[in-house]
Amino acid sequence: xxxxxxxxxxxxxxxxxxxxxxxxxxxxxxxxxxxxxxxxxxxxxxxxxxxxxxxxxxxxxxxxxxxxxxxxxxxxxxxxxxxxxxxxxxxxxxxxxxxxxxxxxxxxxxxxxxxxxxxxxxxxxxxxxxxxxxxxxxxxxxxxxxxxxxxxxxxxxxxxxxxxxxxxxxxxxxxxxxxxxxxxxxxxxxxxxxxxxxxxxxxxxxxxxxxxxxxxxxxxxxxxxxxxxxxxxxxxxxxxxxxxxxxxxxxxxxxxxxxxxxxxxxxxxxxxxxxxxxxxxxxxx
Amino acid sequence: xxxxxxxxxxxxxxxxxxxxxxxxxxxxxxxxxxxxxxxxxxxxxxxxxxxxxxxxxxxxxxxxxxxxxxxxxxxxxxxxxxxxxxxxxxxxxxxxxxxxxxxx
Numbered sequence: 036x037x038x039x040x041x042x043x044x045x046x047x048x049x050x051x052x053x054x055x056x057x058x059x060x061x062x063x064x065x066x067x068x069x070x071x072x073x074x075x076x077x078x079x080x081x082x083x084x085x086x087x088x089x090x091x092x093x094x095x096x097x098x099x100x101x102x103x104x105x106x107x108x109x110x111x112x113x114x115x116x117x118x119x120x121x122x123x124x125x126x127x128x129x130x131x132x133x134x135x136x137x138x139x140x141x142x143x144x145x146x147x148x149x150x151x152x153x154x155x156x157x158x159x160x161x162x163x164x165x166x167x168x169x170x171x172x173x174x175x176x177x178x179x180x181x182x183x184x185x186x187x188x189x190x191x192x193x194x195x196x197x198x199x200x201x202x203x204x205x206x207x208x209x210x211x212x213x214x215x216x217x218x219x220x221x222x223x224x225x226x227x228x229x230x231x232x233x234x235x236x237x238x239x240x241x242x243x244x245x246x247x248x249x250x251x252x253x254x255x256x257x258x259x260x261x262x263x264x265x266x267x268x269x270x271x272x273x274x275x276x277x278x279x280x281x282x283x284x285x286x287x288x289x290x291x292x293x294x295x296x297x298x299x300x301x302x303x304x305x306x307x308x309x310x311x312x313x314x315x316x317x318x319x320x
Numbered sequence: 321x322x323x324x325x326x327x328x329x330x331x332x333x334x335x336x337x338x339x340x341x342x343x344x345x346x347x348x349x350x351x352x353x354x355x356x357x358x359x360x361x362x363x364x365x366x367x368x369x370x371x372x373x374x375x376x377x378x379x380x381x382x383x384x385x386x387x388x389x390x391x392x393x394x395x396x397x398x399x400x401x402x403x404x405x406x407x408x409x410x411x412x413x414x415x416x417x418x419x420x421x422x423x424x
Contacts, residue, residue: 098327161368207402262409269399269417280400288409298412300323300369307325 036229037222040181043188044226050184053231054126056081057119064119074115075107078122087125088118095311096154096172117169120237124153124173131183133317143317145183147273149176150312155263155305162293162301163255167236171259174240178260179275181223185216186276192216198276208277209245221245247287258287266302272309323371326362331355337371384421393418 044050059077063069079085085106092109093102103109110118133146156175160166185192197215201208212219221242228238236253240260243250247257261284267273268280293301322336333354339347339362347361354372362370384392396418405411 205401265410266413269396269413270420271399271417278399279402281402283403283407283410283413285407285409295408295412297323298409299416300325302416303323304325304369307327 036225037218039216040218040222040226041229043218044184044223044230047184047188050130050227051230053123054081054084054129056084057122057126060119060122064115069115071110071115072107074118075105075110078106078110078118083129084122084125087128088121090315091121091125094315095308096157113169117167120167120169120173123233123237124176127177127180128316131187141274142183144274145179145186145276146316147313148267148275149179149273150316151267151270151272151305151309152176152178152260152263154308154312155266155301156259158301158304158308159259159263159291159293162297163259163291166255166259170234170236171240171256174237174256174260175263177224177228177237178241178244178264179220179224180227180241181220181225182276184223184227185212185220202278205279207279207281208275209281245281247284247290255290258284258290261287262291266305270302270305322374323369325369326359326367329354329359329362329370329372331359334373335370336373339367339370341365341367392421 056078060074063074063077078088088106088109089103091097092099092113097113099112103112106118113121128146131142133142153172153175156171157168160168160171186194189195193215197208197211200206200215201211209219209221221244225238225242228241236256239250239253240256243257244260244264247254247261250257264275265280265283268275268277331354335348335350335352335354338349341347347365347367348358352358354370361367396414399417400410400414403410403414405414
């Protein structure tokens with residue numbers, strides 16, 4: 036792990052620990068005898084998480100014919116581990132602001148890129164032989180979180196110079212990070228995810244999204260995020276901070292074992308579900 | 321023809337390609353006119369999308385003039401400047417991105 040990134044993450048007070056609801060849920064999910072109702076009750080005690088979970092399972096993302104009105108129902112339909120991953124997604128969204136303009140990046144654009152990548156990753160996972168759709172949704176949502184951390188620290192880091200440099204030389208932002216900051220946004224994500232003790236699948240999918248071939252155990256998952264990231268950049272869905280489509284690995288696409296004829300359908304589904312998710316995410320209640 | 325989500329399927333549309341289940345069992349051959357009953361079958365078998373005649377693909381980009389199309393392609397070319405367009409996936413993605421108007 037990059038020591039600079041680790042030290043930086045250590046200094047972040049607000050990101051120190053995940054909300055208690057996540058650790059409680061994680062504990063219950065690891066108990067094979069836990070009934071769905073118990074997990075549902077545990078989540079129901081947290082109003083913000085309950086509201087986000089219900090909005091997610093009732094969105095275009097799932098397209099269930101009837102309204103799912105309780106978390107327990109959501110748990111039985113979506114699954115235990117899958118619910119945990121959605122709780123994680125909801126918790127992290129709560130920790131960061133949705134609006135604002137720190138370090139020259141607009142948060143709204145950042146989250147739009149993250150949401151689009153999350154939706155796209157879930158759709159791609161649904162076409163893969165064996166890939167957890169909710170884990171991919173959460174990994175997609177969190178894949179650039181390191182960048183958000185670096186932007187939040189723009190008072191201590193030369194973020195503006197980094198952005199100017201990438202713009203001036205028309206180079207990829209993530210390739211300049213190591214040179215100018217001493218670490219990349221993937222290093223920051225790795226440090227944060229280790230601190231939070233997240234499952235290795237989520238960690239690898241997010242940390243290796245620019246270099247999926249290097250993922251030690253979850254290569255296919257990292258490839259899924261890599262391809263989603265390319266698609267959402269190409270379709271100009273939100274803004275990761277990088278003005279160009281990152282370098283795409285043909286091998287990553289082949290690793291997914293999805294026929295090319297499915298790509299237009301995947302992109303159509305993304306375009307259909309994306310507006311609903313954006314509305315859900317930015318609507319306050 | 322084009323691939324559309326089953327939610328967008330309307331009775332009367334014609335299949336441009338046979339519909340297979342995840343295990344490659346054929347549900348319907350190509351050329352069939354879709355009925356309400358078929359739509360129920362799609363849901364039962366968890367079909368996500370089908371290829372129908374005369375849908376998708378162009379996505380309304382016919383409304384663009386030649387200059388607008390060229391400008392759009394140029395914009396997307398800049399977006400892809402760090403990529404080699406010879407890769408199969410990259411070139412297909414570039415093609416789709418070049419017909420998608422504006423940022424989403």
